[in-house]
Amino acid sequence: xxxxxxxxxxxxxxxxxxxxxxxxxxxxxxxxxxxxxxxxxxxxxxxxxxxxxxxxxxxxxxxxxxxxxxxxxxxxxxxxxxxxxxxxxxxxxxxxxxxxxxxxxxxxxxxxxxxxxxxxxxxxxxxxxxxxxxxxxxxxxxxxxxxxxxxxxxxxxxxxxxxxxxxxxxxxxxxxxxxxxxxxxxxxxxxxxxxxxxxxxxxxxxxxxxxxxxxxxxxxxxxxxxxxxxxxxxxxxxxxxxxxxxxxxxxxxxxxxxxxxxxxxxxxxxxxxxxxxxxxxxxxxxxxxxxxxxxxxxxxxxxxxxxxxxxxxxxxxxxxxxxxxxxxxxxxxxxxxxxxxxxxxxxxxxxxxxxxxxxxxxxxxxxxxxxxxxxxxxxxxxxxxxxxxxxxxxxxxxxxxxxxxxxxxxxxxxxxx
Amino acid sequence: xxxxxxxxxxxxxxxxxxxxxxxxxxxxxxxxxxxxxxxxxxxxxxxxxxxxxxxxxxxxxxxxxxxxxxxxxxxxxxxxxxxxxxxxxxxxxxxxxxxxxxxxxxxxxxxxxxxxxxxxxxxxxxxxxxxxxxxxxxxxxxxxxxxxxxxxxxxxxxxxxxxxxxxxxxxxxxxxxxxxxxxxxxxxxxxxxxxxxxxxxxxxxxxxxxxxxxxxxxxxxxxxxxxxxxxxxxxxxxxxxxxxxxxxxxxxxxxxxxxxxxxxxxxxxxxxxxxxxxxxxxxxxxxxxxxxxxxxxxxxxxxxxxxxxxxxxxxxxxxxxxxxxxxxxxxxxxxxxxxxxxxxxxxxxxxxxxxxxxxxxxxxxxxxxxxxxxxxxxxxxxxxxxxxxxxxxxxxxxxxxxxxxxxxxxxxxxxxx
Numbered sequence: 001x002x003x004x005x006x007x008x009x010x011x012x013x014x015x016x017x018x019x020x021x022x023x024x025x026x027x028x029x030x031x032x033x034x035x036x037x038x039x040x041x042x043x044x045x046x047x048x049x050x051x052x053x054x055x056x057x058x059x060x061x062x063x064x065x066x067x068x069x070x071x072x073x074x075x076x077x078x079x080x081x082x083x084x085x086x087x088x089x090x091x092x093x094x095x096x097x098x099x100x101x102x103x104x105x106x107x108x109x110x111x112x113x114x115x116x117x118x119x120x121x122x123x124x125x126x127x128x129x130x131x132x133x134x135x136x137x138x139x140x141x142x143x144x145x146x147x148x149x150x151x152x153x154x155x156x157x158x159x160x161x162x163x164x165x166x167x168x169x170x171x172x173x174x175x176x177x178x179x180x181x182x183x184x185x186x187x188x189x190x191x192x193x194x195x196x197x198x199x200x201x202x203x204x205x206x207x208x209x210x211x212x213x214x215x216x217x218x219x220x221x222x223x224x225x226x227x228x229x230x231x232x233x234x235x236x237x238x239x240x241x242x243x244x245x246x247x248x249x250x251x252x253x254x255x256x257x258x259x260x261x262x263x264x265x266x267x268x269x270x271x272x273x274x275x276x277x278x279x280x281x282x283x284x285x286x287x288x289x290x291x292x293x294x295x296x297x298x299x300x301x302x303x304x305x306x307x308x309x310x311x312x313x314x315x316x317x318x319x320x321x322x323x324x325x326x327x328x329x330x331x332x333x334x335x336x337x338x339x340x341x342x343x344x345x346x347x348x349x350x351x352x353x354x355x356x357x358x359x360x361x362x363x364x365x366x367x368x369x370x371x372x373x374x375x376x377x378x379x380x381x382x383x384x385x386x387x388x389x390x391x392x393x394x395x396x397x398x399x400x401x402x403x404x405x406x407x408x409x410x411x412x413x414x415x416x417x
Numbered sequence: 418x419x420x421x422x423x424x425x426x427x428x429x430x431x432x433x434x435x436x437x438x439x440x441x442x443x444x445x446x447x448x449x450x451x452x453x454x455x456x457x458x459x460x461x462x463x464x465x466x467x468x469x470x471x472x473x474x475x476x477x478x479x480x481x482x483x484x485x486x487x488x489x490x491x492x493x494x495x496x497x498x499x500x501x502x503x504x505x506x507x508x509x510x511x512x513x514x515x516x517x518x519x520x521x522x523x524x525x526x527x528x529x530x531x532x533x534x535x536x537x538x539x540x541x542x543x544x545x546x547x548x549x550x551x552x553x554x555x556x557x558x559x560x561x562x563x564x565x566x567x568x569x570x571x572x573x574x575x576x577x578x579x580x581x582x583x584x585x586x587x588x589x590x591x592x593x594x595x596x597x598x599x600x601x602x603x604x605x606x607x608x609x610x611x612x613x614x615x616x617x618x619x620x621x622x623x624x625x626x627x628x629x630x631x632x633x634x635x636x637x638x639x640x641x642x643x644x645x646x647x648x649x650x651x652x653x654x655x656x657x658x659x660x661x662x663x664x665x666x667x668x669x670x671x672x673x674x675x676x677x678x679x680x681x682x683x684x685x686x687x688x689x690x691x692x693x694x695x696x697x698x699x700x701x702x703x704x705x706x707x708x709x710x711x712x713x714x715x716x717x718x719x720x721x722x723x724x725x726x727x728x729x730x731x732x733x734x735x736x737x738x739x740x741x742x743x744x745x746x747x748x749x750x751x752x753x754x755x756x757x758x759x760x761x762x763x764x765x766x767x768x769x770x771x772x773x774x775x776x777x778x779x780x781x782x783x784x785x786x787x788x789x790x791x792x793x794x795x796x797x798x799x800x801x802x803x804x805x806x807x808x809x810x811x812x813x814x815x816x817x818x819x820x821x822x823x824x825x826x827x828x829x830x831x832x833x834x
Contacts, residue, residue, distance in 0.1 A: 009675035049466040119676040232683035258426035259536040266649035
C-alpha cells in the first residue's frame with residue numbers, strides 16, 4: 001500500500017472539509033474543488049428517468065448505443081472512431097486508473113498536473129517521472145525537458161497529457177503538442193490524453209489532439225462531469241486507437257474494468273448515448289456554460305493580477321493557477337513562506353479554500369495554488385440557473401460577494417501588516 | 418500487469434458471449450452469469466427518478482442519508498453500526514478490489530471462490546493462498562486446512578469469506594465460521610466478508626456473520642445487485658469495524674476510493690438510502706425473490722442429481738456447483754475429460770452456458786461447473802414479473818423449457834454414445 005494512498009484525494013478532501021465548515025455556519029469561499037456547479041437541463045433529466053428501468057449489468061465496455069454515440073462524437077471532432085474503440089465507465093477517473101495499471105511502463109507526468117495521476121500510478125505500482133510544464137501553458141511538458149527526462153528513464157511507458165489543463169486552465173498550442181508527441185513516439189511511449197475539459201474552451205474553439213499526432217498509441221479519456229456538470233452521475237469514456245496496439249490496450253483496459261467496476265450504471269449509459277449525440281439543447285447548454293466559466297475565471301484572474309500575482313490567463317475550464325512569488329516579501333510578513341502556509345492562511349484567516357501547488361506535484365516552496373471558480377455560481381439550483389442565463393453574471397449578488405471576499409483576502413495577505 | 422488481467426472477468430465474458438449468440442438467433446440457455454434476472458419495483462424506480470437532479474459529487478464515502486440507512490440496516494441485522502463505518506461505492510466489486518489493495522498482506526481465498534477475488538489480488542500486487550472448502554458447504558475454508566496453510570504463509574494478511582457462497586449456493590454453518598474466524602484471529606488476519614447474497618437465504622433465515630466472531634478486523638461488503646436485482650445500477654457498500662483498526666482501514670479504503678472512483682453516483686445514493694431503510698415493499702419484493710430463487714435452484718438441482726451428479730443442495734442465492742465425476746466414464750466417451758471440455762460441450766453441443774470450476778480457482782481436471790439459475794425467469798420484464806408472482810413458476814413455459822433443455826443436454830452427455 002503506497003503511503004500516498006493512505007490519504008484522501010486532495011481535491012475531494014478539501015471539498016468535504018469546506019462543506020463541513022459551511023454546514024457549521026462559517027462563511028466559506030469554496031475555490032478548492034473542480035465541480036462544475038451548474039444544474040442539469042430538463043431533457044437530460046428526462047433521459048435518465050426514462051432509462052431508470054434498465055437494471056441489467058450489460059457489456060463491460062458500455063451499451064452498443066452509448067458506444068455508437070461516443071464514436072460519432074469523436075468522429076465529428078476530427079478523430080474517426082468506431083464503436084469498438086470506446087469504453088465507458090463510472091467516470092473518467094477509473095479509466096485513468098485502469099490505463100495507468102494496464103499500460104506497461106512507468107508514468108511520465110507534467111508538473112504540475114491533476115492530483116490523482118500520481119496517486120493512481122502509485123496504486124498501480126508505477127514509478128512517476130515528473131517533467132515541468134513551460135510557462136506558456138499547462139498540461140504538456142516542455143519537449144526538450146521531456147526528451148531529457150526520457151533519456152534518464154528507460155522504463156518510462158506512459159505519458160499523461162491534460163488538454164485543456166488542470167490546474168492552469170490553459171490549452172497547449174498545437175505545435176508544442178505535436179513536438180511532445182514526436183518525442184513520445186521516438187521513445188515508444190503511449191500517450192494518455194485527458195481531455196475532460198475539452199468542450200470548455202472559453203472562446204468556443206477546439207483543442208489540439210494528441211490522437212491526431214500519435215494516432216497509433218494515444219488513448220483519450222473524457223466524460224460528462226465537466227462539460228455537462230454531471231460529476232455526480234459518474235459518466236466517463238475512453239477512446240483507444242484503431243489498430244493492433246489499440247486492440248491490445250482495449251483488451252487490457254476492459255480486463256481491469258471487468259475486475260474493478262463491471263460497467264457504467266445502465267441508466268447512465270442512456271444519458272451518455274443522448275448527450276454524446278450532440279443534440280442542439282446539449283450544445284446550447286455547454287455553450288452557455290463555457291461562456292460563464294470564461295467570464296468568471298477572467299474576473300477572478302483580474303483579482304489575482306491586481307495584487308501582483310503571476311497568473312496565466314485562463315482560456316478553458318474553470319481553474320486558475322496563480323503564483324504569488326512576486327509578493328513573497330509581504331506574504332512572509334504574514335508568516336506565509338510556502339504553498340502550504342499560503343493555503344492554510346487563506347482557509348483559516350479568510351475562509352477561502354484552495355489547493356496548494358504541491359498537491360499537483362509542484363515545488364512545495366512555491367507560492368502557487370489552484371483556484372477553482374466553478375462553485376461561485378450560487379448555492380441553489382435556482383441561483384445556478386440564473387447565473388448561467390445571466391447576461392451579467394458578475395453582477396449577481398452571490399458572484400459579486402465571492403469576488404469581493406477574495407479581493408479582500410488577497411489584499412490583506414499581500415499588504416505589509 | 419498480471420497476466421490474469423489481460424483477460425475479461427470470466428463471468429462477464431460468458432455473459433457477453435451468450436448474449437451475442439442469442440442475438441444471432443441461437444437457442445441459448447444462459448446459466449453462466451450471476452445476474453438476478455428480475456425487474457425493478459415501481460417504488461424504487463420512483464426514488465431514482467426523483468433523485469435524478471442530484472448531480473454533485475458528494476462525499477467519497479457516500480451521502481449522510483445513505484450511510485445512516487446502511488448503519489440502520491446492519492444494526493437491525495445484529496451488527497450495531499454507526500454511519501461513519503459505512504462506505505458506499507458503484508458496486509461491491511470496487512470495494513472488494515480496494516480492500517484487497519488497501520489491507521496489508523497476501524490474500525487467502527477459499528477454493529473454489531468467486532472469479533474476481535484472485536484477479537483483483539493480482540491487480541493489487543498480492544499473492545493468493547488458496548485453501549479448499551469442505552464438502553459440507555462453500556465459501557469458507559476448512560479451519561484445520563486454513564491453519565495449516567497459514568503456518569506456511571507468514572505474509573498472509575486478508576482472508577476472504579463468501580457467505581452465502583458463490584459458486585456453491587450454500588451457507589457455512591455458524592460453528593464452522595466461528596472456528597475459521599478464531600484461526601484468522603490467532604494469525605492476525607483481517608477478514609473480508611462478502612455478504613452480497615446475504616438477504617437471499619431460500620428459507621428466509623439469516624446468515625452467520627464473521628463480524629460477530631472477529632468484530633475488530635472484519636470488513637463486510639454487500640450491495641443491492643443480488644437481493645434487489647439492481648446489478649446494472651451499481652450500488653455497493655462496505656461496513657468497516659468500529660475502533661482503531663477499523664478507522665485505519667476506512668481511511669485507506671476511502672483513500673483508494675477517492676483515487677479510483679470518487680463516489681457512488683448521487684442519484685443512486687438516494688436509492689441506497691431508500692432500500693436500506695427496509696421499507697415493507699422492499700422486504701416483500703426480496704421475500705418473493707428469495708422464494709423464487711429457491712424454487713428454481715432446487716428444480717435445477719434435481720436435474721443434476723437425476724443424472725448422477727454430486728451437488729450440494731442449494732440454500733441461498735441462485736447458484737449450483739454440480740460435480741459430474743460420478744459420470745466420468747460416460748462423459749469421457751463424449752470426449753469430455755475436464756472442466757473446460759465439459760463447459761465447451763455444454764455450450765457448443767447444447768447451447769448451455771456455464772462457468773467451469775477452474776474459473777473459480779478449482780482443479781481444472783474436476784468435472785465441476787457453476788450453473789446460475791437466475792436468468793431462467795424470462796426474457797422480458799412482463800415474463801419476469803409473472804415468474805416472480807407465480808405460485809408455480811416451474812410450470813411457466815419459459816421456465817419449463819429451460820429445465821427441459823438442461824435435462825436433455827445432461828442426459829445426452831451422460832449416456833454412452
